[in-house]
Amino acid sequence: MKKAYKHSILYFLLFSLLLLSSGLMLFEHKIGLNVNSVLDYYLGNQDKYTAAKSMDGVLKIVLPHIFAFGLFSMVILHFLLFTSSRNKAEIKIIVYLTFTSALLEIAAPFFIILGAGFFAYLKIGSFVLFESLIIYISWLLFKSIIHD
């Protein structure tokens, strides 16, 4: 790989970490990282004077995220094709897990509104899994750029 591409991807990884940090801060600030706060955020809480979210409201937030999650996942994952571990089974698992966790993260709020409170666990779990996978992919790419 050209030196200039390596520099470019390294900076992209830094941007990715910033994106993850801002996403985590936003999640923590607006929703909260425990099951009760997730349920309160989507179903409302009379004691806290917060209203329940509507399907339309959630769809408005989710819409740009569908595109952003897909594009971001594709871009960062396709860099793995240029590493020496491109044909390993581990990479295939990472690809499936990344898109699955992104999909669950996006879909969970709808199920919570429909009354399936269990999906609050899935919302937090898929968010944490997606962030962890992106960090791990960034680490794999960083290692490859430094050593290959």
Add this chain to the structure above:
Amino acid sequence: MRFTLIKDLRQDATMKPILAGLLLFIFLFLLSDIFVKYSNFGIFPHALKLTLFGDEEQFLDPLSQSSFLEFWHVEIFFMMMILLTLNAVFIRLTPPDTSQIIVINLVMISAILSLISLPLSFFLSDSFIELYVVCFFTWHLFALYMALYSFWNLYYEKSI
């Protein structure tokens, strides 16, 4: 990206206008971004301080934490995608020399610093606003240069 696979982009009759269009839109995005930020958010220290922290005398409310985080989050996403695309085109259309690496490093470092200085200004100290302003103009200027230089090389440079 398909244009990273074609051997000589300047000889490819289809890819040439596609890349020219892409560069034109990136150029327009960068210019528009300056004007939109100027009118909505501020690109100079005084206006930025008013947006972030408000002003009691002028009855201006400070930006809420959740609005700030949303703005920052969207900003990071757009910048990373624009700059990655622009870098990919720039690398293919300019000679692979030291100046190419320097320009890529300058644009990316200033863009990342501008993104880091924004929350530092909001949460820590307003003295980081000056750093944000310098980095904001630096990355925009270098990105505009990259778009123009790539465009020039696509049509007029024969020696690459």
